[in-house]
Amino acid sequence: MSTxxxxxxxxxxxxxxxxxxxxxxxFGVTGDLSxxxxxxxxYDLANRGLLPPGFSLVGFARRDWEHEDFAQxxxxxxxxxxxxxxxxxVWQQLAEGIxxxxxxxxxxxxxxxxxxxxxxxxxxxxxxxxxxxxxxVPPKFFPEVVAQLKxxxxxxxxxxxPGRRPWRRVVIEKPFGHDLxxxxxxxxxxxxxxxxDSVFRIDHYLGKETVQNIxxxxxxxxxxxPIWNRSYVDHVQITMSEDIGIGGRAGYxxxxxxxxxxxxxxxxxxxxxxxxxxxxxFDAVSLRAEKEKVLSAVRLPEDLATGTARGQYxxxxxxxxxxxxxxxxxGIAPDSRTETYAALKLGVDTRRxxxxxxxxxxxxxxxxxxxEIALLFQRAPHLPFSATDTKExxxxxxxxxxxxxxxxxxxxxxxxxxSAMEVRDVNMDFAYGExxxxxxxxxxERLLLDVLIGDPPLFPRHRxxxxxxxVLDPVEEFWAEHGKPDQYPAGSTGPASAEALMARDGRxxxxx
Amino acid sequence: MMIDLTDTSTGAINDALRQARLRLGxxxxxxxxxxxxxxxxxxxYDAARAASAASRQHPCRILVVIIxxxxxxxxxxxxxxxxxxxxxxxxxxxxxxxxxxxADSVVAPLLLPDTPVVTWWPDIVPPIPAQDPMGALAQRxxxxxxxxxxxxxxxxxxxxxxxxxxxxxxxxxxxxWRSLLxxxxxQPSGEITGGAVGAEAGNPTADLIAAWLSLxxxxxxxxxxxxxxxxxxxxxxxxEGDIAICRPDGRVAHLSRPGQPERRVALHRRDTTELLEExxxxxxxxxxxxxxxxxxxHAAVAVP
Numbered sequence: 001m002s003t004x005x006x007x008x009x010x011x012x013x014x015x016x017x018x019x020x021x022x023x024x025x026x027f028g029v030t031g032d033l034s035x036x037x038x039x040x041x042x043y044d045l046a047n048r049g050l051l052p053p054g055f056s057l058v059g060f061a062r063r064d065w066e067h068e069d070f071a072q073x074x075x076x077x078x079x080x081x082x083x084x085x086x087x088x089x090v091w092q093q094l095a096e097g098i099x100x101x102x103x104x105x106x107x108x109x110x111x112x113x114x115x116x117x118x119x120x121x122x123x124x125x126x127x128x129x130x131x132x133x134x135x136x137v138p139p140k141f142f143p144e145v146v147a148q149l150k151x152x153x154x155x156x157x158x159x160x161x162p163g164r165r166p167w168r169r170v171v172i173e174k175p176f177g178h179d180l181x182x183x184x185x186x187x188x189x190x191x192x193x194x195x196x197d198s199v200f201r202i203d204h205y206l207g208k209e210t211v212q213n214i215x216x217x218x219x220x221x222x223x224x225x226p227i228w229n230r231s232y233v234d235h236v237q238i239t240m241s242e243d244i245g246i247g248g249r250a251g252y253x254x255x256x257x258x259x260x261x262x263x264x265x266x267x268x269x270x271x272x273x274x275x276x277x278x279x280x281x282f283d284a285v286s287l288r289a290e291k292e293k294v295l296s297a298v299r300l301p302e303d304l305a306t307g308t309a310r311g312q313y314x315x316x317x318x319x320x321x322x323x324x325x326x327x328x329x330x331g332i333a334p335d336s337r338t339e340t341y342a343a344l345k346l347g348v349d350t351r352r353x354x355x356x357x358x359x360x361x362x363x364x365x366x367x368x369x370x371x372e373i374a375l376l377f378q379r380a381p382h383l384p385f386s387a388t389d390t391k392e393x394x395x396x397x398x399x400x401x402x403x404x405x406x407x408x409x410x411x412x413x414x415x416x417x418x419s420a421m422e423v424r425d426v427n428m429d430f431a432y433g434e435x436x437x438x439x440x441x442x443x444x445e446r447l448l449l450d451v452l453i454g455d456p457p458l459f460p461r462h463r464x465x466x467x468x469x470x471v472l473d474p475v476e477e478f479w480a481e482h483g484k485p486d487q488y489p490a491g492s493t494g495p496a497s498a499e500a501l502m503a504r505d506g507r508x509x510x511x512x
Numbered sequence: 513m514m515i516d517l518t519d520t521s522t523g524a525i526n527d528a529l530r531q532a533r534l535r536l537g538x539x540x541x542x543x544x545x546x547x548x549x550x551x552x553x554x555x556x557y558d559a560a561r562a563a564s565a566a567s568r569q570h571p572c573r574i575l576v577v578i579i580x581x582x583x584x585x586x587x588x589x590x591x592x593x594x595x596x597x598x599x600x601x602x603x604x605x606x607x608x609x610x611x612x613x614x615a616d617s618v619v620a621p622l623l624l625p626d627t628p629v630v631t632w633w634p635d636i637v638p639p640i641p642a643q644d645p646m647g648a649l650a651q652r653x654x655x656x657x658x659x660x661x662x663x664x665x666x667x668x669x670x671x672x673x674x675x676x677x678x679x680x681x682x683x684x685x686x687x688x689w690r691s692l693l694x695x696x697x698x699q700p701s702g703e704i705t706g707g708a709v710g711a712e713a714g715n716p717t718a719d720l721i722a723a724w725l726s727l728x729x730x731x732x733x734x735x736x737x738x739x740x741x742x743x744x745x746x747x748x749x750x751x752e753g754d755i756a757i758c759r760p761d762g763r764v765a766h767l768s769r770p771g772q773p774e775r776r777v778a779l780h781r782r783d784t785t786e787l788l789e790e791x792x793x794x795x796x797x798x799x800x801x802x803x804x805x806x807x808x809x810h811a812a813v814a815v816p
Contacts, residue, residue: 006704006728007694012800014687014790018695021775046778049688052695053767054775089763090778126773128699164700431542 019045019452021052021128023118027145028136029059029070033173037204038136039074040081041444046094047084048441050449054125056097060114062104070100083442097125105144111152118154129157129166132451136173138252143189146170150193171200171451174265178256179476180469187462196462200451205266205371206458207443209432210406214273214373215282217400217408224398225278227377229352234395235505236358237374238270240402241366241512243319245490246340250331259310259342259472262362266371268295268468269460270402271358274373275348284456288464295467298358299347304478306504310485311341311495313365318491323365325490339485340364343498344475345505357505361498365490367512371402374510385421392424399510406440407431515592522621525590529601532594543600545572545792546623548631550615550646553578558784559634560602566788567600573624574602577646579612586611588618616645628652628795632788635659637666640673652795654788656681663716664808671808676797682716683801684787685742688779689721692757693746696767702752707733710747712740721746723807724800742781 008015024042028034045051059070075095079086099117103110121127131154135145149155149170157166170190177183190199205211218224227233240262246253253261269291276294279286301307314325326332326340341363348358377396390413397411408430416422432440450458486495493499493512502508513536515528547567551559556576563574588611591604603622607615623629631641631650637660638644641653657666657680670680697704707725711718718735721743726733738744741762748755753770765779 005694005697006730007690007697007725009728009800012690013794014684014798014800015691015694018691018698020695020698049691049777049779051777052775053692053765053777054773055777087778087780089780093764093776093778096776124773126775 016048016050017449017453017455018050019052019055019449020130021054021126022130022132022452023056023058023121023127024448024452025058025060025114025118025131025133026136027060027134027141029061029073030063031136034136035073035077036081037442037444038134038448039077040083041442041448043074043078043082043091043094044084044442044445045449047082047087047090051094051452054097054127055094056099056118056121056125056127057094058099058101058114058117058121060101060103060110063100063102065100065102067098067100071095071098074098083445097121105141105148108148108151111148111154115152115154130168131166132169132171134171139172139175139177139186142172142186146189146193155193167198167454168194169198169200169451169454170194171202173202175256175260176201176265176465177469178260180466180473183462183465183469187465191462197456199462200447200456200459201461201465202447203265203269203460204443204447205402206269206460207445207447208402208406209440210400210402210408211270211273212458213408214270214400219278228375230354230356232377233353233356234376234378235356235507236271236274237376237510238267238274238358238360238372239374239510239512240266240362240371241369242362242364243366243369245313245323245365246326246329246332250329254332254336254338257310257338257342258340258362258364259344259475263342263344263360264468264472265460265465267360267362268298268471269464270373271295271298271346271348271360272464274375274400275350275353275358277350277352282457287457288461291460292463292467294348294350295464295471297349297353298467298471299349300471300474301345301347304475305482306501307345308475308478309341309343309495309498309501310339310479311363311488311498312336312338312485313340313363313490314487316365316489316491318365319367323490325487326364337480337484339479341366341485341488341494341498343494343501345501346471359502359507359509361494361509363494366493367491369404370512372510373400373402374398385423389421390423392422394425405431513592513594513596515590515594517590517592519587520590521588522618525592525603525605525622528590528592529594529603532592532601536595543571543573543624543627545570545628545630545795547572547574547792548619548629548646548650549574549576550631550633551576551578551635553580555635556604559632560604562784562788563632564596564598564600564602565785566792567598569789570792571599572792573600573622575619575622576602576604577615577619578604578606579615580606581608582610582612584609614645616649619646619649623649630654630792630795634784637670639669640675641670641678642673642675651677652791653678654681654791655679657716658682658685663714664719667716667719667805667808668810671805674802674805676802678805679791679798679801680716680805681784681787681791683720683798683804684791685717685782686721686724687790688782689717689743689746690724692765692767692777692779693721693725696755696757696769699769701748701755701769702750704729704731704748704750706731706749708736708745708747709733709743710736710738710745711743713737715740715743718743719808720804724804727804727807 272291276290343361393413399409413423414426488495586609589606629650630652632654641647660666709722759765
């Protein structure tokens with residue numbers, strides 16, 4: 001902004017941030033993510049009054065659709081999945097700005113039509129030449145789409161006076177490559193056309209309230225930070241477990257596996273937020289600096305055979321339903337060595353964390369869907385009670401529940417009522433759903449709005465992606481050379497090798 | 513669960529609340545505030561309903577204070593609702609006789625510990641909210657100037673008695689408009705030299721928006737009577753031409769600015785529940801409201 005808007009006042013907290021005039025161009029409109037998350041998020045933003053007048057949404061896909069057909073698809077997606085109630089006036093306003101351009105990525109003419117369509121929207125609806133391109137397509141199409149955006153002139157905004165030059169942004173989803181080399185290559189492709197400030201990598205975990213709350217919990221309070229270090233913390237467990245199998249994602253999942261799919265992005269980001277030092281401010285630059293610092297201090301165990309574990313779900317019973325094993329899923333080769341469960345023991349070589357292991361695990365077909373960060377504390381150095389009094393006393397813990405039931409649990413020992421001195425673990429619980437709204441914004445709402453406003457703190461930058469791959473690459477190489485994943489029955493808590501990994505350190509995984 | 517207590521005491525009400533919670537398995541542990549509603553028998557239903565809907569976003573204990581028959585002997589009746597449609601709990605307190613003059617003595621023991629207190633007068637505006645016994649209990653006091661007969665006089669009175677923590681629903685109603693206006697001026701535009709707000713006559717929200725614009729932009733902003741509903745138009749005059757936002761139907765706003773196509777955006781009027789939800793989100797003093805309200809201190813004289 002070249003001049004300060006006199007109506008904006010930092011003290012005025014009632015006025016929300018609203019995106020400026022713009023068009024969102026969606027590639028990959030037929031995918032699950034588009035229908036279940038993106039389209040509802042756009043509507044929810046509109047319903048909350050956070051989209052600008054004239055906001056327009058353009059879909060591009062290989063479908064023989066008219067604008068109305070696309071609008072109908074969005075309408076159905078919104079009705080089914082939107083978080084806020086359906087309001088006809090809001091929908092009508094949104095629908096007026098919906099366009100569809102049919103075509104293939106190889107088709108020059110289709111991209112020329114896309115360019116005409118957005119230019120026309122600028123004319124008709126005053127979107128001011130500001131475009132965000134959301135690539136909800138597999139990464140193998142990135143080179144083609146990005147090249148087409150460049151060829152058709154869509155990627156470069158026209159010159160304008162300072163502060164009034166329109167913007168062009170591109171949004172990409174994970175996976176950001178499948179190893180360090182491919183991540184770099186992918187980045188080069190995108191960066192050849194869009195400047196690094198215009199690239200928004202979406203890791204939807206970072207849009208979740210609880211994940212942002214890690215920063216509030218740690219840095220807005222005085223109670224936690226003094227014990228958030230090696231003097232008090234025994235170890236940290238970061239878990240993302242899923243109850244589902246691979247479903248229809250065989251083509252994407254096979255050859256990628258749990259570590260690349262989840263640990264490289266979500267769990268490493270959670271680790272970074274948990275372990276990083278306090279940023280000097282909450283702007284994108286300072287936050288990124290601290291995340292990069294801590295990610296660069298992450299160390300793998302010396303012996304990857306004992307410091308990592310992987311598994312593949314076998315047929316079994318999950319949640320009362322008999323389900324097939326991974327190797328029997330449609331589209332999976334019977335000799336596939338792709339892991340559906342991965343566990344890692346990592347160290348963070350900083351003064352704060354030296355000697356404190358971070359255990360990361362993720363898996364499919366586990367008993368339930370759950371993501372959490374648990375800090376387990378050392379036992380009290382001396383207990384002035386008899387051993388039997390404290391038999392049921394475990395380790396104190398702070399658990400940040402990312403999903404479901406977003407919130408924080410503090411576990412500590414408390415006296416059991418009665419004449420004897422018995423101490424047992426109890427929980428103190430904070431649930432977002434109870435203390436705040438039952439409907440906090442979906443992660444995608446927050447992230448989409450940030451893209452349209454151009455606010456980058458919640459988007460990982462390329463360096464963070466590279467640092468995560470630097471941690472994971474040796475593990476993947478080791479796994480590729482040594483045997484294959486252990487089988488674990490669907491519905492169980494993972495392979496025996498993962499339990500052994502913890503048992504060797506005299507610890508155990510938290511119950512799923 | 514509903515519990516009726518006749519001729520009761522605050523101790524009995526507290527016991528009943530505790531029992532009800534235990535029987536329902538410890539619900540309502542996460543209540544974030546106590547909302548005291550001062551109203552009468554005629555308006556209590558709508559107010560309690562709106563508050564209880566808002567409590568889905570802000571789980572709270574709702575205390576509805578209804579003063580009845582001042583000449584009767586002193587008596588307290590309570591109607592407790594726990595675990596019905598909202599996560600919080602609602603207690604209707606009917607006070608008869610001289611007890612009505614000491615409502616704060618009934619309310620104080622029923623406030624949730626360790627959480628803020630908000631007092632809301634849906635249909636009466638006390639002379640000085642912060643000095644009202646029910647207002648003195650609260651750190652946030654919510655009035656509604658639009659409920660009175662001459663809203664502008666009410667604004668002047670509220671301005672004269674303002675204390676940090678006061679707020680008014682007619683200011684809350686301005687938020688959607690103010691947000692759109694701020695977003696409009698986020699876009700480059702020429703220097704604003706004047707403006708006008710068009711609304712139904714006697715709309716305090718229009719007065720507040722005009723005052724806010726005039727304060728922030730440093731130019732005169734008039735209010736002009738129109739047929740409504742509510743606020744129908746805000747217009748800025750600038751060297752480059754007029755920027756106008758019109759909302760003739762109370763639902764869709766049309767934004768027009770020089771040299772650009774007209775844009776439309778949904779801008780609906782919000783119900784009491786939505787207003788309360790916004791009001792309960794932040795409980796610290798609203799300094800911007802204080803600045804805007806201060807301009808009404810002598811407004812009663814300034815208006816022809």
